[in-house]
Amino acid sequence: MRVLEPWLAEPLDELVRESNARLALIMTSSGQVIGQHGFTRSLDVMAAAALGSGILATTAELARVVGSDGEFGAVVHRGQRHGVWLAGFDTPRGRWVALVVFGRHSTTGLVRLFFERFANRVRDVAPTPTSTREVLAEGFERELDASLRALFGSN
Amino acid sequence: MSPERWERLLREVVQIGGVRGAAVVNADDGLVVHEAMMDELSAGDVAALASAVVLRSAAMLRALGEPVTRMVTLTATAGTVVAVPGQHDLWLVAVTAPAAELGRLRLLLGDLVPELA
Numbered sequence: 001m002r003v004l005e006p007w008l009a010e011p012l013d014e015l016v017r018e019s020n021a022r023l024a025l026i027m028t029s030s031g032q033v034i035g036q037h038g039f040t041r042s043l044d045v046m047a048a049a050a051l052g053s054g055i056l057a058t059t060a061e062l063a064r065v066v067g068s069d070g071e072f073g074a075v076v077h078r079g080q081r082h083g084v085w086l087a088g089f090d091t092p093r094g095r096w097v098a099l100v101v102f103g104r105h106s107t108t109g110l111v112r113l114f115f116e117r118f119a120n121r122v123r124d125v126a127p128t129p130t131s132t133r134e135v136l137a138e139g140f141e142r143e144l145d146a147s148l149r150a151l152f153g154s155n
Numbered sequence: 156m157s158p159e160r161w162e163r164l165l166r167e168v169v170q171i172g173g174v175r176g177a178a179v180v181n182a183d184d185g186l187v188v189h190e191a192m193m194d195e196l197s198a199g200d201v202a203a204l205a206s207a208v209v210l211r212s213a214a215m216l217r218a219l220g221e222p223v224t225r226m227v228t229l230t231a232t233a234g235t236v237v238a239v240p241g242q243h244d245l246w247l248v249a250v251t252a253p254a255a256e257l258g259r260l261r262l263l264l265g266d267l268v269p270e271l272a
Contacts, residue, residue: 078184106207107182107183107184107185107186107207107210108184108185108186109185109186109187109199109202110203110204110207112186112199112203113200113203113204
Protein backbone atom coordinates (compact mmCIF):
# COMPACT_ATOMS: atom_id res chain seq x y z
CA MET A 1 0.00 0.00 0.00
CA ARG A 2 1.25 3.48 -0.83
CA VAL A 3 -0.27 6.79 0.19
CA LEU A 4 0.72 10.38 -0.46
CA GLU A 5 -0.49 11.46 2.95
CA PRO A 6 0.16 9.28 6.03
CA TRP A 7 -3.24 9.86 7.68
CA LEU A 8 -4.88 8.03 4.75
CA ALA A 9 -2.99 4.77 5.35
CA GLU A 10 -5.10 3.44 8.21
CA PRO A 11 -8.56 4.08 6.69
CA LEU A 12 -7.40 2.68 3.34
CA ASP A 13 -5.89 -0.38 5.02
CA GLU A 14 -9.18 -1.01 6.85
CA LEU A 15 -11.18 -0.65 3.62
CA VAL A 16 -8.94 -3.13 1.80
CA ARG A 17 -8.79 -5.61 4.68
CA GLU A 18 -12.46 -5.61 5.63
CA SER A 19 -13.86 -5.63 2.10
CA ASN A 20 -11.34 -8.21 0.83
CA ALA A 21 -10.40 -5.85 -1.98
CA ARG A 22 -7.72 -6.90 -4.46
CA LEU A 23 -6.94 -3.39 -5.67
CA ALA A 24 -7.88 0.03 -4.39
CA LEU A 25 -7.22 3.48 -5.72
CA ILE A 26 -8.03 6.80 -4.06
CA MET A 27 -7.82 9.86 -6.27
CA THR A 28 -9.09 13.36 -6.69
CA SER A 29 -11.98 13.90 -9.09
CA SER A 30 -9.45 15.14 -11.64
CA GLY A 31 -7.58 11.84 -11.47
CA GLN A 32 -4.60 12.71 -9.25
CA VAL A 33 -3.75 9.61 -7.22
CA ILE A 34 -3.71 10.01 -3.42
CA GLY A 35 -3.25 6.38 -2.42
CA GLN A 36 -3.26 2.90 -3.83
CA HIS A 37 -3.18 -0.72 -2.81
CA GLY A 38 -2.29 -3.67 -4.99
CA PHE A 39 -1.03 -1.95 -8.12
CA THR A 40 2.55 -2.75 -9.02
CA ARG A 41 3.08 -0.61 -12.11
CA SER A 42 2.68 3.16 -12.27
CA LEU A 43 1.30 2.85 -15.81
CA ASP A 44 -1.58 0.68 -14.55
CA VAL A 45 -2.45 3.05 -11.74
CA MET A 46 -2.40 6.10 -13.97
CA ALA A 47 -4.61 4.36 -16.54
CA ALA A 48 -7.03 3.19 -13.83
CA ALA A 49 -7.14 6.68 -12.30
CA ALA A 50 -7.83 8.34 -15.64
CA LEU A 51 -10.49 5.79 -16.60
CA GLY A 52 -12.11 5.81 -13.15
CA SER A 53 -12.44 9.56 -12.93
CA GLY A 54 -13.63 9.61 -16.55
CA ILE A 55 -16.32 7.01 -15.88
CA LEU A 56 -17.55 8.90 -12.83
CA ALA A 57 -17.66 12.17 -14.77
CA THR A 58 -19.61 10.43 -17.54
CA THR A 59 -22.13 8.92 -15.14
CA ALA A 60 -22.56 12.31 -13.43
CA GLU A 61 -23.57 13.72 -16.80
CA LEU A 62 -25.86 10.73 -17.35
CA ALA A 63 -27.43 11.41 -13.95
CA ARG A 64 -28.04 14.99 -15.01
CA VAL A 65 -29.66 13.85 -18.27
CA VAL A 66 -32.05 11.46 -16.50
CA GLY A 67 -32.95 14.17 -13.98
CA SER A 68 -31.11 12.81 -10.95
CA ASP A 69 -30.00 15.37 -8.39
CA GLY A 70 -26.19 15.16 -8.50
CA GLU A 71 -24.15 12.14 -9.59
CA PHE A 72 -25.01 8.50 -9.05
CA GLY A 73 -23.87 7.28 -5.64
CA ALA A 74 -21.70 4.55 -7.06
CA VAL A 75 -20.96 2.75 -10.29
CA VAL A 76 -20.58 -1.01 -10.03
CA HIS A 77 -19.31 -3.34 -12.73
CA ARG A 78 -19.60 -7.08 -12.15
CA GLY A 79 -17.57 -9.46 -14.25
CA GLN A 80 -17.11 -13.23 -14.12
CA ARG A 81 -14.18 -13.09 -11.71
CA HIS A 82 -13.94 -9.49 -10.56
CA GLY A 83 -16.13 -6.59 -9.63
CA VAL A 84 -15.33 -2.88 -9.67
CA TRP A 85 -16.78 -0.34 -7.24
CA LEU A 86 -16.37 3.28 -8.22
CA ALA A 87 -17.77 6.08 -6.07
CA GLY A 88 -17.14 9.71 -5.23
CA PHE A 89 -17.10 11.10 -1.69
CA ASP A 90 -16.63 14.50 -0.11
CA THR A 91 -13.59 15.28 2.02
CA PRO A 92 -12.20 18.50 3.55
CA ARG A 93 -9.81 18.43 0.56
CA GLY A 94 -12.62 18.41 -1.98
CA ARG A 95 -14.33 15.59 -3.81
CA TRP A 96 -12.35 12.37 -4.06
CA VAL A 97 -12.98 9.14 -5.89
CA ALA A 98 -12.47 5.56 -4.73
CA LEU A 99 -12.00 2.68 -7.13
CA VAL A 100 -12.10 -0.77 -5.51
CA VAL A 101 -11.55 -4.01 -7.40
CA PHE A 102 -12.81 -7.12 -5.64
CA GLY A 103 -12.86 -10.81 -6.40
CA ARG A 104 -15.10 -13.76 -5.57
CA HIS A 105 -14.31 -13.54 -1.87
CA SER A 106 -16.14 -10.25 -1.59
CA THR A 107 -19.45 -8.79 -2.66
CA THR A 108 -20.85 -5.48 -3.80
CA GLY A 109 -22.67 -5.13 -0.48
CA LEU A 110 -19.54 -5.70 1.55
CA VAL A 111 -17.56 -3.14 -0.45
CA ARG A 112 -20.44 -0.65 -0.16
CA LEU A 113 -20.56 -1.09 3.61
CA PHE A 114 -16.84 -0.59 4.18
CA PHE A 115 -16.56 2.14 1.55
CA GLU A 116 -19.15 4.16 3.51
CA ARG A 117 -17.15 3.66 6.71
CA PHE A 118 -13.97 4.63 4.86
CA ALA A 119 -15.55 7.81 3.46
CA ASN A 120 -16.85 8.81 6.92
CA ARG A 121 -13.46 8.14 8.49
CA VAL A 122 -11.62 10.15 5.85
CA ARG A 123 -14.02 13.04 6.44
CA ASP A 124 -13.23 12.83 10.16
CA VAL A 125 -9.45 12.50 10.02
CA ALA A 126 -8.49 14.47 6.91
CA PRO A 127 -6.69 17.66 7.92
CA THR A 128 -8.20 20.78 6.45
CA PRO A 129 -5.86 22.35 3.88
CA THR A 130 -4.19 25.45 5.31
CA SER A 131 -3.30 27.10 2.01
CA THR A 132 -3.68 26.35 -1.66
CA ARG A 133 -0.35 26.11 -3.46
CA GLU A 134 -0.15 27.25 -7.02
CA VAL A 135 1.36 24.58 -9.22
CA LEU A 136 3.92 26.27 -11.43
CA ALA A 137 5.07 24.75 -14.68
CA GLU A 138 8.69 24.39 -13.51
CA GLY A 139 7.62 22.69 -10.28
CA PHE A 140 5.01 20.44 -11.83
CA GLU A 141 7.34 17.74 -13.10
CA ARG A 142 9.27 17.63 -9.83
CA GLU A 143 6.02 17.30 -7.83
CA LEU A 144 4.76 14.62 -10.19
CA ASP A 145 8.01 12.66 -9.80
CA ALA A 146 7.80 12.98 -6.02
CA SER A 147 4.20 11.76 -6.01
CA LEU A 148 5.02 8.76 -8.20
CA ARG A 149 8.01 7.89 -5.99
CA ALA A 150 5.77 8.02 -2.94
CA LEU A 151 3.20 5.78 -4.61
CA PHE A 152 5.57 3.28 -6.19
CA GLY A 153 8.80 3.46 -4.24
CA SER A 154 11.90 4.25 -6.27
CA ASN A 155 10.47 3.10 -9.67
CA MET B 156 -41.66 -14.06 -6.45
CA SER B 157 -43.76 -10.91 -6.18
CA PRO B 158 -42.94 -8.10 -3.74
CA GLU B 159 -46.26 -8.81 -1.99
CA ARG B 160 -45.19 -12.38 -1.33
CA TRP B 161 -41.80 -11.26 0.02
CA GLU B 162 -43.65 -8.80 2.22
CA ARG B 163 -45.97 -11.48 3.63
CA LEU B 164 -43.09 -13.86 4.20
CA LEU B 165 -40.98 -11.34 6.09
CA ARG B 166 -43.96 -10.12 8.09
CA GLU B 167 -44.43 -13.65 9.41
CA VAL B 168 -40.78 -13.69 10.55
CA VAL B 169 -40.76 -10.32 12.30
CA GLN B 170 -43.97 -11.16 14.18
CA ILE B 171 -42.04 -13.71 16.25
CA GLY B 172 -41.11 -12.37 19.67
CA GLY B 173 -37.64 -10.85 19.86
CA VAL B 174 -37.02 -10.67 16.11
CA ARG B 175 -35.51 -7.28 15.29
CA GLY B 176 -35.74 -7.63 11.56
CA ALA B 177 -35.55 -9.90 8.56
CA ALA B 178 -34.35 -9.55 5.01
CA VAL B 179 -34.09 -11.51 1.81
CA VAL B 180 -30.50 -11.15 0.72
CA ASN B 181 -28.74 -11.99 -2.50
CA ALA B 182 -25.57 -13.67 -1.28
CA ASP B 183 -23.91 -13.32 -4.67
CA ASP B 184 -23.70 -9.54 -4.40
CA GLY B 185 -24.52 -8.98 -0.72
CA LEU B 186 -27.45 -6.70 -1.51
CA VAL B 187 -30.97 -6.56 -0.07
CA VAL B 188 -33.79 -7.97 -2.18
CA HIS B 189 -36.53 -7.22 0.35
CA GLU B 190 -36.48 -6.17 4.00
CA ALA B 191 -38.59 -5.79 7.12
CA MET B 192 -36.37 -4.14 9.70
CA MET B 193 -37.97 -3.27 13.00
CA ASP B 194 -35.53 -0.86 14.64
CA GLU B 195 -32.40 1.07 13.80
CA LEU B 196 -30.82 -1.89 12.01
CA SER B 197 -29.58 -1.12 8.51
CA ALA B 198 -30.79 -3.80 6.12
CA GLY B 199 -27.95 -2.99 3.74
CA ASP B 200 -25.32 -3.54 6.42
CA VAL B 201 -26.99 -6.75 7.62
CA ALA B 202 -27.18 -8.03 4.03
CA ALA B 203 -23.53 -7.28 3.31
CA LEU B 204 -22.18 -8.88 6.46
CA ALA B 205 -24.61 -11.82 6.53
CA SER B 206 -23.86 -12.72 2.91
CA ALA B 207 -20.13 -12.70 3.64
CA VAL B 208 -20.66 -15.07 6.57
CA VAL B 209 -23.11 -17.47 4.94
CA LEU B 210 -20.97 -17.80 1.81
CA ARG B 211 -17.98 -18.77 3.96
CA SER B 212 -20.05 -21.12 6.10
CA ALA B 213 -21.40 -22.83 3.00
CA ALA B 214 -17.88 -23.09 1.57
CA MET B 215 -16.60 -24.60 4.80
CA LEU B 216 -19.40 -27.16 4.85
CA ARG B 217 -18.69 -28.11 1.23
CA ALA B 218 -15.05 -28.59 2.17
CA LEU B 219 -16.18 -30.89 4.98
CA GLY B 220 -18.20 -32.98 2.55
CA GLU B 221 -21.64 -31.49 3.19
CA PRO B 222 -22.78 -29.94 -0.09
CA VAL B 223 -26.09 -28.51 1.17
CA THR B 224 -26.36 -25.88 3.89
CA ARG B 225 -29.76 -25.91 5.59
CA MET B 226 -29.31 -23.17 8.15
CA VAL B 227 -26.61 -20.90 9.56
CA THR B 228 -26.97 -19.66 13.14
CA LEU B 229 -24.64 -17.14 14.77
CA THR B 230 -25.15 -16.49 18.44
CA ALA B 231 -23.67 -13.52 20.30
CA THR B 232 -24.38 -11.78 23.58
CA ALA B 233 -26.35 -9.08 21.78
CA GLY B 234 -28.53 -11.49 19.83
CA THR B 235 -28.65 -14.09 17.11
CA VAL B 236 -28.52 -14.14 13.32
CA VAL B 237 -30.29 -17.02 11.60
CA ALA B 238 -30.05 -17.52 7.84
CA VAL B 239 -31.63 -20.11 5.58
CA PRO B 240 -30.84 -20.54 1.89
CA GLY B 241 -33.37 -20.41 -0.91
CA GLN B 242 -32.70 -20.76 -4.60
CA HIS B 243 -30.72 -18.49 -6.92
CA ASP B 244 -28.31 -17.41 -4.13
CA LEU B 245 -31.14 -15.92 -2.06
CA TRP B 246 -30.98 -16.22 1.72
CA LEU B 247 -33.59 -15.33 4.27
CA VAL B 248 -31.81 -13.67 7.19
CA ALA B 249 -33.35 -12.84 10.57
CA VAL B 250 -31.73 -10.78 13.34
CA THR B 251 -32.98 -11.24 16.88
CA ALA B 252 -32.54 -9.81 20.35
CA PRO B 253 -31.02 -12.13 23.01
CA ALA B 254 -34.40 -13.20 24.42
CA ALA B 255 -36.02 -14.12 21.11
CA GLU B 256 -38.15 -17.21 20.53
CA LEU B 257 -35.34 -18.92 18.64
CA GLY B 258 -36.94 -22.35 18.42
CA ARG B 259 -40.06 -20.96 16.82
CA LEU B 260 -37.98 -18.80 14.50
CA ARG B 261 -35.89 -21.74 13.32
CA LEU B 262 -39.00 -23.81 12.66
CA LEU B 263 -40.65 -21.01 10.70
CA LEU B 264 -37.54 -20.28 8.64
CA GLY B 265 -37.27 -23.97 7.82
CA ASP B 266 -40.90 -23.96 6.69
CA LEU B 267 -40.36 -20.87 4.56
CA VAL B 268 -37.40 -22.24 2.62
CA PRO B 269 -39.54 -23.81 -0.15
CA GLU B 270 -41.25 -20.45 -0.62
CA LEU B 271 -37.91 -18.80 -1.37
CA ALA B 272 -37.74 -20.76 -4.62
